[in-house]
Amino acid sequence: MATEKKIDCVILGLLSHEELTGYEIKKRMDTALKYFWSASYGSIYPTLSDLVERGLATKREDIENKRNKLIYTITDDGRKYLKEWLTLPVEKDELRYETLLKLFFGNEQGTEQALLHIKAFEEKIQKELLYLLGVEKILKDCVGDDTTHKYYLLTVMFGIKTYNTYLEWCEEAKKILTNNGE
Numbered sequence: 001m002a003t004e005k006k007i008d009c010v011i012l013g014l015l016s017h018e019e020l021t022g023y024e025i026k027k028r029m030d031t032a033l034k035y036f037w038s039a040s041y042g043s044i045y046p047t048l049s050d051l052v053e054r055g056l057a058t059k060r061e062d063i064e065n066k067r068n069k070l071i072y073t074i075t076d077d078g079r080k081y082l083k084e085w086l087t088l089p090v091e092k093d094e095l096r097y098e099t100l101l102k103l104f105f106g107n108e109q110g111t112e113q114a115l116l117h118i119k120a121f122e123e124k125i126q127k128e129l130l131y132l133l134g135v136e137k138i139l140k141d142c143v144g145d146d147t148t149h150k151y152y153l154l155t156v157m158f159g160i161k162t163y164n165t166y167l168e169w170c171e172e173a174k175k176i177l178t179n180n181g182e
Contacts (some may be wrong), residue, residue: 007039007047008056011014012082015057015074017148022048022070032152035159048072052107056081097121103173111177118177129163132156 014020014028022045029039039047048070051057056078074082099121100114106114139153 006037007043008051009082009085010037010039011044011047011051011072012056012074012078012085015072015098016079016082019071019073021072025072035132036155051078074084078095115174115177118170122167124166125170129160129167131160133164136160 010029010033014025020028021079022041022164024066024093025044025048026039026041029037048057048059052059052072056075058075059070060073062071079147092102099117102117103114136156139149139156143149143153
């Protein structure tokens with residue numbers, strides 16, 4: 001299982017909570033999971049087909065507003081597979097930010113460009129932090145309704161703490177680049 005694609009488990013995890021279409025899975029990845037995981041339609045749909053072929057999920061057609069939709073559901077084998085994966089040690093946690101990559105090589109372009117990248121990063125983080133704070137409030141209000149919300153809340157809390165730290169770093173970085181931090 002260690003060599004399996006993580007996208008399998010991400011999709012099974014989403015399906016463990018509710019039946020979803022491929023479009024809805026992508027939407028969840030672009031909202032709830034975007035702060036720590038992403039996937040394209042080009043990886044979601046082949047993975048869904050593979051999960052169905054392997055008996056880890058099923059699909060059924062549903063006609064809504066005269067449009068055919070394929071709805072996917074996790075199977076008992078899929079739930080077992082997901083639970084097994086959840087017990088395995090984490091293989092790799094990684095941080096990849098193009099902003100940091102550009103700053104690492106920032107000497108080639110200079111302070112002004114580096115400051116523009118930091119400001120853009122800071123604005124993005126501020127916007128996303130507001131979103132996370134709203135989600136945190138919603139989850140805290142309904143954490144008793146469904147035990148799943150407790151686990152969602154943990155990831156949101158991590159995001160809030162991380163984003164606050166990013167904002168602190170932005171301030172420090174701007175001071176260093178403008179020589180106010182020496």
